[in-house]
Amino acid sequence: MKNIVIASPHSLHDQLEIELGVTFTVTRIKSREALTAEYLKALNPSYVFFPHWSWIIPDEILTDFQCVIFHMTDLPYGRGGSPLQNLIVRGKKATVISAIKCVKELDAGPIYLKMPLTLDGTAKEILDRASTVIQQMIFKIVEGCGELKDQLGDVVSFKRRVSDDGDLSHLETTNQIYDYIRMLDADNYPCAFIEIDNFRLEFTSAKHVGETVEAVVKFHRRDK
Structure with a gap:
C-alpha cells in the first residue's frame, strides 16, 4: 500500500x-x-x-x-x-x-x-x-x-476575511443577508451578526421564505 x-x-x-x-x-x-x-x-x-x-x-x-x-x-x-x-x-x-x-x-x-x-x-x-x-x-x-x-x-x-466582515448591518438585500449567513454557517467559523445596544445577535440556518429570510438567532451580551 x-x-x-x-x-x-x-x-x-x-x-x-x-x-x-x-x-x-x-x-x-x-x-x-x-x-x-x-x-x-x-x-x-x-x-x-x-x-x-x-x-x-x-x-x-x-x-x-x-x-x-x-x-x-x-x-x-x-x-x-x-x-x-x-x-x-x-x-x-x-x-x-x-x-x-x-x-x-x-x-x-x-x-x-x-x-x-x-x-x-x-x-x-x-x-x-x-x-x-x-x-x-x-x-x-x-x-x-x-x-x-x-x-x-x-x-x-x-484578501483573508476577518470576523468583523460578517456584520450584516451594511447589507441592502435579503439575498445578501442569506448569503452572508450561509457562507459562515460551519464549525469554527465566526457567525454572521448584528450588534444592537447591549447585544450581539448571531445568525445561522438561513432559508428563503417568500421574499424574506428566516434564520436561527442567538443573543450574546456584549462586553462593556
Missing part, C-alpha cells in the same frame, strides 16, 4: 482519513508542532496532502516532499484567504477545487488537476462536498493521473 500523509486539524477530514485508509497507508497530522521534516522522513510518504492547513509549511518540507494543497478557486483566480466566502460575496454559484504543488509563494504552485464544486447551501455543506471532491483528487494524484501544469491567466488575489 502506498504511504501518504493527510495534514489537517479539522474533524471535517476525519472521514476523509478513514476512506483513504481503505486503499492507502494513511498517517494523519493534526498540529503545526507535529509537522516536522524529521517525522516525515521517518514516514517516507509518497505525498503529503493538505486539505485545510492554516499554518506556514517549513521550506525544508516543501523541498524534500511532494506537498499538495487544495484551493477552492480556479487558480490563478482567487489566490489568498477565505476563498469560499470571497466567492460567495462575489455572486459565484460554482467553482473548482485546484490541487496544486505547494511552493513558497502563496497558492502559486503548478496544478495537478481541477474538479468542479457547487456553492449551494451552508458553508458546512459546501465543505463536506469539498472533502468528497478532495478524496477523489487524492486518488487520482496518487495513481499518477495529475500532470503538473503551470498556472495560466491573470492573477486575482483574495
Whole structure:
C-alpha cells in the first residue's frame, strides 16, 4: 500500500482519513508542532496532502516532499484567504477545487488537476462536498493521473476575511443577508451578526421564505 500523509486539524477530514485508509497507508497530522521534516522522513510518504492547513509549511518540507494543497478557486483566480466566502460575496454559484504543488509563494504552485464544486447551501455543506471532491483528487494524484501544469491567466488575489466582515448591518438585500449567513454557517467559523445596544445577535440556518429570510438567532451580551 502506498504511504501518504493527510495534514489537517479539522474533524471535517476525519472521514476523509478513514476512506483513504481503505486503499492507502494513511498517517494523519493534526498540529503545526507535529509537522516536522524529521517525522516525515521517518514516514517516507509518497505525498503529503493538505486539505485545510492554516499554518506556514517549513521550506525544508516543501523541498524534500511532494506537498499538495487544495484551493477552492480556479487558480490563478482567487489566490489568498477565505476563498469560499470571497466567492460567495462575489455572486459565484460554482467553482473548482485546484490541487496544486505547494511552493513558497502563496497558492502559486503548478496544478495537478481541477474538479468542479457547487456553492449551494451552508458553508458546512459546501465543505463536506469539498472533502468528497478532495478524496477523489487524492486518488487520482496518487495513481499518477495529475500532470503538473503551470498556472495560466491573470492573477486575482483574495484578501483573508476577518470576523468583523460578517456584520450584516451594511447589507441592502435579503439575498445578501442569506448569503452572508450561509457562507459562515460551519464549525469554527465566526457567525454572521448584528450588534444592537447591549447585544450581539448571531445568525445561522438561513432559508428563503417568500421574499424574506428566516434564520436561527442567538443573543450574546456584549462586553462593556
